[in-house]
Amino acid sequence: MSSLDDLTAAAPDLRAQLDVFLGHHTDELIGFRRDLHRNPELGWTEHRTTAKIVEALEAAGLSPRVLPKGTGVICDIGPEGGPTVALRADIDALPLPDEKDVEYASAVPGVSHACGHDVHTTVVLGAGLFLAAQAAEGLLPGRVRLLFQPAEENPGGALDILAAGGLVGVDRVFALHCEPKFEVGQLGVRTGPITAACDKVYVKVTGPGGHTARPHLTADLVYALAKIVTELPAALSRRVDPRSSLSLVWGRMNAGSVANAIPDQGLAEGTVRCLDDEAWHRAPELMKALLQSVAGAYEVEASLEYVRGVPPTVNDHASVQMFRDAGETVLGAGNVVAAPQSLGGDDFGYMLENIPGAYGRLGVRTPGTSEYDLHRGDFDVDESSIPVGVRILAATALTALCEVPSGTAETEIQL
Numbered sequence: 001m002s003s004l005d006d007l008t009a010a011a012p013d014l015r016a017q018l019d020v021f022l023g024h025h026t027d028e029l030i031g032f033r034r035d036l037h038r039n040p041e042l043g044w045t046e047h048r049t050t051a052k053i054v055e056a057l058e059a060a061g062l063s064p065r066v067l068p069k070g071t072g073v074i075c076d077i078g079p080e081g082g083p084t085v086a087l088r089a090d091i092d093a094l095p096l097p098d099e100k101d102v103e104y105a106s107a108v109p110g111v112s113h114a115c116g117h118d119v120h121t122t123v124v125l126g127a128g129l130f131l132a133a134q135a136a137e138g139l140l141p142g143r144v145r146l147l148f149q150p151a152e153e154n155p156g157g158a159l160d161i162l163a164a165g166g167l168v169g170v171d172r173v174f175a176l177h178c179e180p181k182f183e184v185g186q187l188g189v190r191t192g193p194i195t196a197a198c199d200k201v202y203v204k205v206t207g208p209g210g211h212t213a214r215p216h217l218t219a220d221l222v223y224a225l226a227k228i229v230t231e232l233p234a235a236l237s238r239r240v241d242p243r244s245s246l247s248l249v250w251g252r253m254n255a256g257s258v259a260n261a262i263p264d265q266g267l268a269e270g271t272v273r274c275l276d277d278e279a280w281h282r283a284p285e286l287m288k289a290l291l292q293s294v295a296g297a298y299e300v301e302a303s304l305e306y307v308r309g310v311p312p313t314v315n316d317h318a319s320v321q322m323f324r325d326a327g328e329t330v331l332g333a334g335n336v337v338a339a340p341q342s343l344g345g346d347d348f349g350y351m352l353e354n355i356p357g358a359y360g361r362l363g364v365r366t367p368g369t370s371e372y373d374l375h376r377g378d379f380d381v382d383e384s385s386i387p388v389g390v391r392i393l394a395a396t397a398l399t400a401l402c403e404v405p406s407g408t409a410e411t412e413i414q415l
């Protein structure tokens, strides 16, 4: 039998072991989530959250390591030398007031866990505690690394994990994000891009200015700016593979103050969204070159400020299959559903630029209720999604460990 067949044969045992573990620990995990929910912390200030994670891991006999900036935690479970699979949670909250009337509502004015990162932290912790118990009985066929990253919303906390060597020696990494569109008990999966890159661009155009009677003696700046605003998206669409879905959309432009004077400066601001990692990396240089060629034709000076957001999160096919297999084992086949492509961003994309892995959607909506949305002050989850998330991540880690040949991780991590 292959190791995956072993896992399939062991599925009833795994389900029973998860039932026993969650029978003992679900209330405690829900209490842990509520405590984080009541005490949310913004990116790179998650000191209390970090201390709570460390306390829970140490109580289970594990040896967590706090990241150098003081927030975020890495913790290894199980023997070294074999395959290694990582489970990632983000731990930060949002600068949004909590509008819910519940006993665990945020006690911090203007800050709330409106993106569900308290749930992500809790399910990775719960899966870690279950896997630690498996490891203690010699049932873990490799190593699992828990990654609790700070500052996803800022964004960029994922880079702290990379800088601390969090992905060194890791074969695959998995993450779950709350999805209020899906009912609790469902897992959403998708191969390829699942979240998008979103960058901001600021174009500034300058010229000598002058009378509108004599555009030939100066540089017609408004005309040139209009050409830039229309030509750049058009040229990009012909220079970049359309499958990358790279799109430049302007949100603001501004030039001039009176009908008969050519102004000496103008601005255009917009966003670049993209689903393909390679196109995302090329975008700034390409835009700069296109901007210079259009501006040059009209003899205006143009500069580009390109502000990076996060890369797209591109799920690896084999890792998605592991999510699917694990989800079907613990939730039942009909509960693994197709997740749509989102144009939102998640800095988990930085991790998937380095090693294969997948980002899945954890259903958090109570069946029959209307939808909450993420990033709203009234966002909440059905807490029975917590044991569901623990089941999915624990089973996914075991599935992945059984499929990764040992000693294959020789990743060169790029920052």
Ligand SMILES: [Zn+2]
Residues within 6 Å of the ligand: 115, 153, 374, 375
């Ligand atoms: Zn968010």
Ligand SMILES: [Zn+2]
Residues within 6 Å of the ligand: 115, 116, 117, 152, 177
């Ligand atoms: Zn989020």
